[in-house]
Amino acid sequence: MSSSEFPDKAADLSSPAAIPPRERIVSSAADLFRKFGIRGIGVDAIAEAAQTNKMTLYRKFGSKDELLCATLRQVTQRAGAIWDELEREFSGDAAAQLKRWVDFQVERLEQEPGGCDLANAAVELRDSDHPAHAVVQEFKNSQRNRLAAVCEAAGSSNPELLADTLSLLLEGARVSVQTSGPEGSSRRFRESCEATIAALSSK
Amino acid sequence: MSSSEFPDKAADLSSPAAIPPRERIVSSAADLFRKFGIRGIGVDAIAEAAQTNKMTLYRKFGSKDELLCATLRQVTQRAGAIWDELEREFSGDAAAQLKRWVDFQVERLEQEPGGCDLANAAVELRDSDHPAHAVVQEFKNSQRNRLAAVCEAAGSSNPELLADTLSLLLEGARVSVQTSGPEGSSRRFRESCEATIAALSSK
DNA sequence: GATAAACGTTACCGACCGGTCACACCCATG
DNA sequence: CATGGGTGTGACCGGTCGGTAACGTTTATC
Numbered sequence: 344m345s346s347s348e349f350p351d352k353a354a355d356l357s358s359p360a361a362i363p364p365r366e367r368i369v370s371s372a373a374d375l376f377r378k379f380g381i382r383g384i385g386v387d388a389i390a391e392a393a394q395t396n397k398m399t400l401y402r403k404f405g406s407k408d409e410l411l412c413a414t415l416r417q418v419t420q421r422a423g424a425i426w427d428e429l430e431r432e433f434s435g436d437a438a439a440q441l442k443r444w445v446d447f448q449v450e451r452l453e454q455e456p457g458g459c460d461l462a463n464a465a466v467e468l469r470d471s472d473h474p475a476h477a478v479v480q481e482f483k484n485s486q487r488n489r490l491a492a493v494c495e496a497a498g499s500s501n502p503e504l505l506a507d508t509l510s511l512l513l514e515g516a517r518v519s520v521q522t523s524g525p526e527g528s529s530r531r532f533r534e535s536c537e538a539t540i541a542a543l544s545s546k
Numbered sequence: 547m548s549s550s551e552f553p554d555k556a557a558d559l560s561s562p563a564a565i566p567p568r569e570r571i572v573s574s575a576a577d578l579f580r581k582f583g584i585r586g587i588g589v590d591a592i593a594e595a596a597q598t599n600k601m602t603l604y605r606k607f608g609s610k611d612e613l614l615c616a617t618l619r620q621v622t623q624r625a626g627a628i629w630d631e632l633e634r635e636f637s638g639d640a641a642a643q644l645k646r647w648v649d650f651q652v653e654r655l656e657q658e659p660g661g662c663d664l665a666n667a668a669v670e671l672r673d674s675d676h677p678a679h680a681v682v683q684e685f686k687n688s689q690r691n692r693l694a695a696v697c698e699a700a701g702s703s704n705p706e707l708l709a710d711t712l713s714l715l716l717e718g719a720r721v722s723v724q725t726s727g728p729e730g731s732s733r734r735f736r737e738s739c740e741a742t743i744a745a746l747s748s749k
Numbered sequence: 750g751a752t753a754a755a756c757g758t759t760a761c762c763g764a765c766c767g768g769t770c771a772c773a774c775c776c777a778t779g
Numbered sequence: 780c781a782t783g784g785g786t787g788t789g790a791c792c793g794g795t796c797g798g799t800a801a802c803g804t805t806t807a808t809c
Contacts, residue, residue, distance in 0.1 A: 380672050385797080397797090398800095401799080402755085462669075465725045466665075466724055467670055469582060469660070501741075508741065511714070511738055512711070512714045512718060515718030515721070516718075518665050518717045518721055519686070519717055521665075522683060542741070543745075589766080590767090599786085601769090609768080610768090
């Protein structure tokens with residue numbers, strides 16, 4: 344395999360201060376899983392990046408799979424914060440929230456060219472019995488439902504259809520970023536979203 | 547890692563008759579890569595499934611990476627055949643071709659819950675320098691352009707936008723199949739496609 | 750200062766993996 | 780029958796990986 348370069352000096356973030364080891368490990372693991380893939384990075388490298396060692400890693404998490412689930416749960420929490428921010432920014436104005444949601448996702452597409460960590464994990468772990476799969480499925484479901492609630496509040500003529508379409512568009516865009524680069528993908532995503540919202544917005 | 551079960555009695559297809567070893571290897575590799583992931587299956591298992599051995603595999607393909615590229619190229623050829631079939635079925639009637647295209651993809655979503663092999667490979671191999679990445683990118687580009695040509699011929703008011711939207715919807719659906727199961731995903735994909743086509747079809 | 754929990758260090762294990770080597774085999778062509 | 784190319788066999792190599800054991804060190808608490 345020619346695969347990726349050395350992990351080397353990667354992901355020394357989240358380490359120096361009095362942050363407990365468990366959180367450092369999760370943060371480093373999230374970073375390295377994102378960069379090299381779940382199967383592409385070893386627990387030794389994760390422990391080293393978290394400025395600790397393999398033993399404490401295995402005392403906090405019983406296995407690499409458990410660590411993976413913990414990192415995915417952390418990612419879901421971070422991603423879920425978007426909805427609170429939308430509500431804070433445009434309280435009551437669901438149509439504005441929907442527009443802002445698109446902007447948010449465009450920003451993420453351009454700034455995080457690695458796609459969705461959750462979806463990537465589901466793709467990498469083909470085995471649908473893997474515990475991480477449940478985390479992913481629950482997250483995707485909740486995201487769609489939250490989006491549907493906004494679509495409903497925004498007075499869409501068909502909020503369910505609008506939410507499903509936007510969800511699929513986002514999922515597709517976050518894959519396209521990895522297959523065709525972020526330049527075109529984010530623009531196409533934005534234009535598709537706007538056209539869809541325009542077509543399905545008036546009640 | 548708890549990951550997937552034994553490869554065991556997997557993928558004995560494409561072996562018995564006078565099919566040359568090279569083709570058997572590619573077919574078995576495609577099958578096993580699909581089931582267990584690229585990093586999830588070893589060359590020994592691939593050779594065994596192709597009813598041959600590792601040496602002949604390495605005489606035909608210099609490395610696992612080369613074998614991977616060969617299998618991806620085979621997948622692109624198979625997937626590219628869809629367009630010829632569309633043209634054969636509804637020669638000249640681009641609008642009918644577009645409807646049939648949706649049907650095709652819905653069938654694939656329901657029958658192949660593994661998503662797109664090309665996209666999956668791009669996700670699994672984070673390293674964008676990997677030779678397989680070029681194969682994937684070229685394929686995705688050509689698929690979108692072919693779809694855009696059909697949209698154009700179908701008299702869409704905005705064929706580029708329609709093709710981009712449908713492409714993103716498909717990409718998203720093929721990921722959703724892996725994260726949320728095929729039941730809902732194919733239905734949502736169909737409904738989103740039909741709504742999008744309706745909104746962007748009249749010239 | 751004793752105690753115990755948390756953390757660090759080193760070495761190790763068994764398994765697997767990509768890739769190579771040397772050699773035997775089969776079978777067609779001359 | 781000889782030859783040579785394509786194929787099968789098994790052993791082997793160096794490396795990595797997930798996970799564990801044993802032991803030493805820090806740190807806080809009473």
